[in-house]
Amino acid sequence: MRGIEDTTKSLDSNVSLKNKEAAAAEAQQLVDWFAQVQGYYEAKGDAADAVGFSRKTHALASELRRALASEDYDAASDTLGLLVRSCKTCHEVYKNK
Numbered sequence: 001m002r003g004i005e006d007t008t009k010s011l012d013s014n015v016s017l018k019n020k021e022a023a024a025a026e027a028q029q030l031v032d033w034f035a036q037v038q039g040y041y042e043a044k045g046d047a048a049d050a051v052g053f054s055r056k057t058h059a060l061a062s063e064l065r066r067a068l069a070s071e072d073y074d075a076a077s078d079t080l081g082l083l084v085r086s087c088k089t090c091h092e093v094y095k096n097k
């Protein structure tokens with residue numbers, strides 16, 4: 001998941017700098033990534049919370065992508081904050097297990 005951290009950091013600065021194209025591309029990467037994570041946990045079974053966390057993170061990435069498309073950087077920044085929190089929520093339960 002290391003790439004995802006770099007993408008998220010870069011996304012954070014691109015949202016601050018209002019680099020629409022770069023930020024939108026990164027938001028799209030997160031959307032794709034968490035669709036895969038969700039699929040992984042769905043297939044794995046017995047990880048209903050992880051399915052929920054990945055779905056939530058995926059939904060936030062989609063929302064972020066929409067905010068960027070309409071150049072609403074305040075909403076993008078708020079959504080990014082929630083997204084980063086949702087990374088941590090899942091890690092608290094599932095990382096190092």
Ligand code: HEC
Pocket residue numbers: 001002004005008030037050051053054057083084086087088090091094095096
């Ligand atoms: C659905 C659960 C879940 C979500 C949501 C999630 N992660 Fe993770 N993450 C994990 C698990 C499980 C591990 C540990 C296993 C692994 O490394 O694959 C992990 C490990 C990591 C690591 C350590 C890398 C490594 O290889 O040790 C980083 C960095 C990371 N995640 C970043 C993020 C970021 C940034 C987000 C949000 C954009 C995020 N993660 C969202 C479950 C999640």
